[in-house]
Amino acid sequence: MQTVIPSLGVGRFPSPLRMNSVSGDRIGNFVSDDIRIRYQVEEGGLEPASDLRFEKAGPRAQLFFDPGRTRAAIVTCGGLCPGLNTVIRSAFLELHHNYGVRNVLGLRYGYQGLIDGLAEPPITLTPDMVDDIHEHGGTMLGSSRGNQPVPAMVDFLVAHQIDILLTVGGDGTQRGAHEIAVEVSRRGLPIAIVGIPKTIDNDIQYVSRTFGFATAIDKAREVLAAAHAEAKGYRNGVALVRLMGRDSGFIAAGATVASQEVNFTLIPEIPLRLNGERGFLACLRQRIISREHAVVVVAEGAGQDLLQGEVARDASGNVLHKDIGTFLRDRIVADFKEHGIPLSMKYIDPSYIIRAVPANSDDSMLCDAYARQAVHAAMAGKTDLLIGHRGESFMHVPIAMATASRKTVSPESLLWNSVIATTGQPLLFE
């Protein structure tokens, strides 16, 4: 299967990049539209054979937009993620220094910034403004959650004469970007919409690693080291750490393997049963009895079925939010009490500490690459795509395809088997 990327039209302007199409002359090469990245690299395995191929990302020799007359805009949406500022910076610098695009706008506070009067007006980015933003967590443009009315956002693009819109965000953001692209196309406008995948949960299809994920695991590992010290510091010490991961356990699993100090890792992809002889609580009791301490990691999306009907109210009768972290903590405490086993319980919820930090080196390189590939695609007039990643390759993925489903941790994957190998936990709590 060959995926098709919509194009605004043929390239009419020669690229100003210092590249050519000659191999072997020590000068970088433009990428032809004909190059494909084969998605399935494994042959003969248990998964069905697939001939899925994506267009290779990279600078094109011919541009659809005339750099000197192009207006580009960048928007960052959703939750913070390490590397947002690096993406903004590299996209701006590629447009400004390498393509010579003079007008690059920063839209404020996510999609709210595409509605006039809702958030602050756009700012025109300059090299000074972005000089050292990559050393800071967060996003210099601000963010917001949720989409805005699509026609109004397209009106905004028209009103501000924006030719290129780079949307940095996750699932929901990219679905919004796709709707914008559809509306733009419906109106016959020559505006390129290119998505840069952002999700700290690393759960976007056809994106092997989103930026910020490695940094999140670095920080989570620090938290697990502290949890380990707390668990070992007291008799029958249990340290329970809640990590991000609403639908996918990548952070929980990755941090477990990186830290090597976790004894139980609970993720949304594996059903969580608490009670019974082979349930989680019995396993935890057994571990405490034999080893006197345990570190437990729970992804925020794990065991959601257990939370049904768990409602707490404050003095005024207001419903208090219950999450799997505090729920599990309370259940462990009750269970040990019931069994008469002393317990020293420590609950840790690092939350924003993990996501509001600057990108580490690996993520910085990834941010830089995503941002520049997105600029290349947009300048070539490609649209309604996001930059995908597979192995060492970047590629163009139709947004609708990338957002059709979420990537999850397969219990039969190398990653999860590494978790099983390092924790020694049961395959299933059943």
Next chain:
Amino acid sequence: MQTVIPSLGVGRFPSPLRMNSVSGDRIGNFVSDDIRIRYQVEEGGLEPASDLRFEKAGPRAQLFFDPGRTRAAIVTCGGLCPGLNTVIRSAFLELHHNYGVRNVLGLRYGYQGLIDGLAEPPITLTPDMVDDIHEHGGTMLGSSRGNQPVPAMVDFLVAHQIDILLTVGGDGTQRGAHEIAVEVSRRGLPIAIVGIPKTIDNDIQYVSRTFGFATAIDKAREVLAAAHAEAKGYRNGVALVRLMGRDSGFIAAGATVASQEVNFTLIPEIPLRLNGERGFLACLRQRIISREHAVVVVAEGAGQDLLQGEVARDASGNVLHKDIGTFLRDRIVADFKEHGIPLSMKYIDPSYIIRAVPANSDDSMLCDAYARQAVHAAMAGKTDLLIGHRGESFMHVPIAMATASRKTVSPESLLWNSVIATTGQPLLFE
């Protein structure tokens, strides 16, 4: 006033340390019992004149204990604190390598380790065991909260022929150490009890800086940087961070000055009024209206009077713990809702993340010094004291004196004025 340190008797054994009592020969000096540290260094100020003086800590030329026949023991109590392992290690190495004490016991899990049969039996420390423990958070000996029956603990010291007990802990631990020392004295036993002050809150009298405090501030500052990114990343973003400090706001104040990103710092020493024209909530609203984001730090002991009667119950009717952090979060959310001001609220409680880490360099040096000074005092037969710290000097402080009251942040101190200067917050919420 001259403080008096109890002594088990005159020194009868020459110290094996490579020192002498000659000044100017490039060889370290033994410290005479006659040297005093003057506590008040400021003259002519607003505080009443004091002639309080403490005995200077340091190695004595004559020892009460014969190193070759001495049995020493170390116990760590209470909450984890950065540097516990460094203290254990340096105390052991000073005893083992420098004094030649062959038997150094590590007591397990705090004062529980002084009750036979309650926790694991003591371990005999070796250089291999402590080799790299200083690179890890927590305590290799384990800890527990609370004291144990004093007579039973003294029985334990006798049964295990322990000559020296080093108690690493805070307020409560040292009060327990004092009671042990009293009982030891009542029985006429030649056992030295020497306290090493440990409290991440830095609230022990006559101890200008406890170990672990600087590290805690380092970590808290990282959290505040993340909080700042979250606050700035959203319109009307408020990031509320709860930091340790049950009775004293040293961590909250120190982290505020170190980070320079905080707009409101709330500590136990300053009354917190929420409502009213000049109350905290009105100030916060004003800040958000004019600057669109704010970082708020609240010490866990702040505003305790506000929590009266705030009781929440879960579905089963059990009381849920309410703390000032979540209480304040809920009040801010309600207040902004009431005033129709949009709000992006982020609540961060780093809790154990701050205390279960290894000591930074400053704290490592401090741990090393506290531990070695404690060993010197004990080998000289001094007892019922803890190692105090003032400026660049270490000194012997009677435990009862150090635990008579807590050290708090004076609202008129340099530290608090630095907080006021950097946050620009009102002097008082009234």
Next chain:
Amino acid sequence: MQTVIPSLGVGRFPSPLRMNSVSGDRIGNFVSDDIRIRYQVEEGGLEPASDLRFEKAGPRAQLFFDPGRTRAAIVTCGGLCPGLNTVIRSAFLELHHNYGVRNVLGLRYGYQGLIDGLAEPPITLTPDMVDDIHEHGGTMLGSSRGNQPVPAMVDFLVAHQIDILLTVGGDGTQRGAHEIAVEVSRRGLPIAIVGIPKTIDNDIQYVSRTFGFATAIDKAREVLAAAHAEAKGYRNGVALVRLMGRDSGFIAAGATVASQEVNFTLIPEIPLRLNGERGFLACLRQRIISREHAVVVVAEGAGQDLLQGEVARDASGNVLHKDIGTFLRDRIVADFKEHGIPLSMKYIDPSYIIRAVPANSDDSMLCDAYARQAVHAAMAGKTDLLIGHRGESFMHVPIAMATASRKTVSPESLLWNSVIATTGQPLLFE
């Protein structure tokens, strides 16, 4: 082309791992020998089409070695690299806990440890020994450079009844491992030799990323931040940083992209011309005149042709080592002097600081995977291979194939183009 991995014989023992060969049951899968990893994923590009395929790495259902009777050994060779201890630890834990191999030897000081009487005798590893080694830089086994006589090393394997030898090292080490495998095969011995690629320079063929590389870049980036502060802190400040990379500029290029603060990056793969109108010195002068500061990175292997005949001698007439770093520093100083341009030159050679640190999270996960894959291969009786890596896949690569040439930075690659994009430096100094 299908690569062929030598096998000691058919698997006769069922694997004790908690896996099966069923897809979709949430239980991890054994890997069949028939699964292949296609090496070339790009189609239609400038490089010639290749059908190179490798055997997929992973746990086999049938083992050649009976776990309960197997003796395995691990050796670490060459320069230090972040993650060595993690590799040792995960390989041991996989053998010990998951396969139930009771005898795992740690050979001391590289291949010297395979010569009786040369280095210390092997140690029998235990869980306690490896408990927290992954938190430390270096290698708990020690290392050494260079190979030892192959027949003597094979004699050692026989004498110590070693069934499995895991060799952790670079190019030279793996060539040694291949020679051992050849000799083992010549003697008809049932000993598996499996290599784990280790090179901080990341220059091994068919290994997309060696462990330790990401950590090295993290550390190098810190150094570049300091270099940037030095360069900007003085008028006409030039900070010159020498980084590792004897034959390949991966660290220099990666650190440049990660830091975004570098103005010139010099690597072995790109010829370095100093003089002339478009030579490096003229470019640097121009940059200083227009921007007043510059950060320059030079890989240790860059510009080697320039060093010919550059010999310095000390007072006794001994030859002093000249390297490209100090050579370049001296040439820049002389050039600016000659042109009458004031200069503040800072030279930084972080050397070992970058390689003797513990692995970051990304590398930790990589180390864990390499180590476990190597164990799987060896237990299945595969030999004379090293664990390769491509995208998200691990695979078996014949050692001779991996060591036939070195991987280098292609001037036409994405990585180098990112360097050009971020530095803005000339494509070539000519």
Next chain:
Amino acid sequence: MQTVIPSLGVGRFPSPLRMNSVSGDRIGNFVSDDIRIRYQVEEGGLEPASDLRFEKAGPRAQLFFDPGRTRAAIVTCGGLCPGLNTVIRSAFLELHHNYGVRNVLGLRYGYQGLIDGLAEPPITLTPDMVDDIHEHGGTMLGSSRGNQPVPAMVDFLVAHQIDILLTVGGDGTQRGAHEIAVEVSRRGLPIAIVGIPKTIDNDIQYVSRTFGFATAIDKAREVLAAAHAEAKGYRNGVALVRLMGRDSGFIAAGATVASQEVNFTLIPEIPLRLNGERGFLACLRQRIISREHAVVVVAEGAGQDLLQGEVARDASGNVLHKDIGTFLRDRIVADFKEHGIPLSMKYIDPSYIIRAVPANSDDSMLCDAYARQAVHAAMAGKTDLLIGHRGESFMHVPIAMATASRKTVSPESLLWNSVIATTGQPLLFE
């Protein structure tokens, strides 16, 4: 002895700070000129009794300068040091926000910025400019070494109508500041010159800890951890680390105690003898023979007498700089060769890596305090002083007094005895 601080005249303007002179009302207090800090706190010791007292630093109730009409300037001189930007920022913010001084100039590139036409012209600082500079190493103003002609610098102050000059720098810088103050006084100008002590070597008299020192030790400790891994990673591994400290061994000693991994620490204050039975080389050989590895720290100023006549020349006959680090390395290598002992020598010179980083938390708090105290002193019309530090107190020290001699590590001090205790090295190499 009472030290006397020159004053430009009586305070005529009430301070706008939110303070008063009432104790116990929870509002910060102005500091009276009559308060003194007693310098010697120890009584009865070996050092001669001293009644030296300094004026206490802090905000005065009456100001000499009218804030609304004051022009202040900040200059940073000499080598980089962690915290320079924090000092600039806090001084500016105190002047701007708290005193309401509208004109605060940043002078560029050290004292060169006080000579018109030599460096760039001064910049007028704004809150935006300094917003996040404290998160960066280096100095936003730039620096330079050496002084400039004093009359010309005073002419500059006059020409730019500067009322207050804050000089951030070490020994030489402050001597320059003193000369400026003398010339200002000679001309009868109402200009306040206030020094903020800066030296990473921590060697200024009456300043117990200069800012940047704690950070430098943090970074040095990281380097020592790497050195330790290198030393242990090879048979007979010696890792030699050169640290800063031209005249004083504070960094070398502090890093040794903080790291606990050093076996020999060589500082300028202790004579270094290499040869002979009890010389350093013999001790090192003995250590290697018994323990097989060693970490050696040498301060750059150690053993200077040994370097006499050690001259190396390059191919062109130019003298190559020889320093104690490379000298010692070569001597160790030669000595082991001569004695036929195998050696794995690693030499590490972290140089700028240690000083061009942002301040850690402790230093940040210190920077903030130094900067604000300097502003208070200057606004009150005090001049020719630098801010000293003793224990928890800040005080006014006449510059001439502070620069009359350097602070050094006393071999009989607690610090050096901690070094001896942790390294176990001989008291003297003799």
